[in-house]
Structures are given as structure tokens and as C-alpha cells.
Amino acid sequence: MFLGAFTWTEFAQQLAAGIREGAIYAGLALAIVIIYRSTRVINFAQGEMATFTTFIAWSLMNHGLSFWTAFPIVLAIAFAGGVAIERVVIRPVENAPVLTIVIITLGLALLLNGLMSVIWGGANRQFNGPFSTRTIDVGSVPISVQDIGIVAVSVGLVVLLGLFFRFTKLGLALRAAAVNPESSRLVGIRVGWMLALGWGIAAVLGAVAGMMIAPVVFLDPNMMQTILLYAFAAAVLGGLDSPIGAVVGGILLGVTITLLGRYVGFIGSTLKLPAALLLILVLLLVRPGGLFGRVAVRRV
């Protein structure tokens, strides 16, 4: 059952909107995967960290900075903040059971959420993004400049990170520390610092996602909560172990739920999340490790 008449132009626009949603999920999902790979911990504070840094951007812009001046400053603050959180909050419980650390990240989320309310208040705020919302014609399909900009920045960051991990010595050390900390120490890698660096990178990814999505929604302390759920779903879909999976999973999820919400009548906008989760449940029954993940086989 279609709502209204089907046109290819509208389909293309929905697709573009889906990719834009997906690009945000992809960034956040990648942040989750980077931390998960190195510590086996799901960081529930990822959303709040992102919103917090977006508020910092908002404050800077309120003091007269342009978006693109504030952008690198916020990324630097996010990176330092991520590293600091790992050193101060996570490091002392490094050897605790995973569940303990997960609960700590939950507590961190609550703490950051409360802090944001105290500093910036709980009201919705308008966040002026760098891209205009007018449309330009791509082929013969009008697509908003904002959507294109969001996708370009998010995907650009992911590609840059990919190159960094693949081709630099530090990137290699980060990967090595994630897959085999014991051997990494034996070649002289300071594994503890690599974990902190991972948190810093994850925080930067979150900050970019936050600053990109804030102009589309409104900025408030809970801005990222639903988005984070989708990002978790995207990460699981792609395979929690796989950075590429996170990105593919994010885009796939964004497109799927946008199209489902538009074209499958009874789903609409209210049932998008359950529909997405149901899809993932089905996929995981077939491929327990996600699209790109590997299933750890344990011999008993």
C-alpha cells in the first residue's frame, strides 16, 4: 500500500534522505565499533559525548565564530575529551569485568546528560548548520544542499580515517593493539595509549555526527538518544567487529528505514525503529556475526 502516487523523482529524494540519515548512523556506528574492537565494551555514552561537543560548537558560534572556524576547534576538544575520559574514567577499571565498564559508560551518559541540562538548559535550540537547505538538481532530481553536504563530510571523514588506519604507522599500531594487545606490547606499542587514542577518535566521529545532524533536528541534551539506538543497530548489522561493516550497515539501515517509513503504509514514521530492529533480528538469525563480522568459534 503506497501513500500517494509513486514517482521516481520522489523515490530518488527518499533515497538521498536515507543515505543522509545513514551517513550519520555510519559515523556513530564506526565510533562504537572502534571502541568495541579494542576493549570489547559498548560505549553507551557515545551519544551524549556527541551531543555535548555539539553544544560546545553551538556556544562557540553564539560567541560569533563561523561554523567552519568552530568545527576544527570542536574536533580538537572532542579528541582531547575522549582521551581524557579513557584515562580518567575507564583506565582505573581496565581489568574489571566488561559489564562493570558498560555500566560505567551508562553512568557517564547520565552524567553528561545532566551536565548539559545544567550548562545549556533542556530547551530545544536552533543550530545553524554550514549548508543551505535550498535544493539543487542532481540529474533531474532536486536534492537539498544540506543532505549532500552532510553525506560528503561524514563519508569524507570515514575515508580519511580508513586511510589513516590502513597506511600510517600509528594506524597500524592502533589496529594491532585492538586485535592482539599482548603481542603489541612485545613490539613496543604502548597499548594503554592506543586505547585512549581510540576513545579520542570515537569522540571526534561523534562530534562530527552531532554537528551534522543538529541543523536537521533540534539541539537538546537528548538529541542523540534515538540516533544512537539506530547506530547500535547499524553496528550490529554490519558486525560489531568490522569498521567497514559499521559504515555499510549505517547507510543500509538509513536507506531501509527511510524507504520503509515512506512506502510501507502501516509502518510510517512511528514504527520505523521496531521495523529496523526486526529486520536486524532476522538477519542475525541467518548471519550471527552480522554482515561483515566473524563469529568467534569456541571449542569446548
Next chain:
Amino acid sequence: MSLLELHNVEARYGPVKALHGVSLEVGDGELVAVLGANGAGKTTTLRAISGTVRSSGDVVFAGKKLSRRPETTARGGIAHVPEGRGTFSELSVWENLRLGAYARRANVKEEARRVYKFFPRLEGRHDQQAGTLSGGEQQMLALGRAMMARPKLLLLDEPSLGLAPIVVIQIFEALARMKRDDGMSVLVVEQNANLALEYAARAYLLEVGNVVVEGTSDELRANESVRKSYLGY
């Protein structure tokens, strides 16, 4: 003065004491073997040196007390090829070699060429995931990775484990050449006592966490109890 000296080193895993005061030394450019049965503390001795197990007593390397944190010992010129070889199975052969030189400034490509000269079989596997290599190739990769660090001292844990006899010979021949070319010292743990004594200048025999016999390889071969229990003739 010796390159490496252990004085009365003790180590434990939880309540179980694995080393009861081990003392040994390795001279400059010397290949020394540590022999013993399963559970005698051979592996733990190496781990105490590199700092992958906590221990007490003094470990002196090049005249300085070691801090005994693995990343610091690695940076100080000690390469440890641990039990199970410690290669990064998810990464490629080339990435493994690059990581070997992580702690120093080096022309990585140049150094890798040197490794490939020692182990030509690795060169054809440049981009292959380390986990997909055969056991012998993985041991070669582990040695190659250690070579990349140009260590002053190589700690080598059971290089012959699980390998075909002919591959074992290749590994030990390469080891002897590496030692000669680089002038590095080697402390090798080995269950195959015959083999180890053939290549080592001196050896220590461990039993339940104590050094029970020490001496040159010839002295150990001549020792009645060593012969009966470990050499099998």
C-alpha cells in the same frame, strides 16, 4: 660483563610459584639454551625477562636494571618471540614485519628485504594474512618480525614446537646466521635438548622452577642425569 643477568628471579601465577630464584646469564653474541620438561619454568623465565609476567629479583640488561614492562623492554632492544609465536594473525605478513620495527626509526622496506633474504618463502606471501600461513612460515614470520627490531637480545620460546624436523633445522640454521650477522645474543627455550645443545654454546637445565644443571653444551651432554632424562641415550 654479561649482556643479560638474572639474579634470584622469582615469579608466580596466582598462588602457584613458577620460578624459585633463577639465576642465569647470557654473554654478548652468545646463544644460550634453557632446557627442561613441561612446567619446569622455561617459558616463565623468558616472560619474567620481557615483563609479561610479574616477578621479583633483579634482571640486569646491558648493565641496567630492567623496568620489566613489556613495551619498555621491547624498546630497550629485547625481542621476545613468545609461546604460540605472537604473530598478528589478522594482519598481513608485511604489516607484521612493519610492526616488528615499530619501536625504532628504520627504513622498513630495506629491513623487510633483509628478512626476505633469510626467509624467501615469506616474500611470496607479502600480502597474505599471517593466520593463513603454515606453522613453519609463521615461525619464520615471528623470527622475521623480531629481526626487524634489530634486537641486542632475542628471547625465543620453543621454536621447534609443532614443526616438521626439516623445518626445525631451517629455523635453527637461520637463527645461527642471524646471530652471526647481527651479533645479537639469543636465549632460547627448547624441549628438544639434542637440537638445542647442538646450536647453543651454553645451557641451563630447569626443574620445577630451579636451575639444577648449568654449563657448556659439552658439559651438559656429558652429564649422566641430563643424558638419561633429556637426551635419551
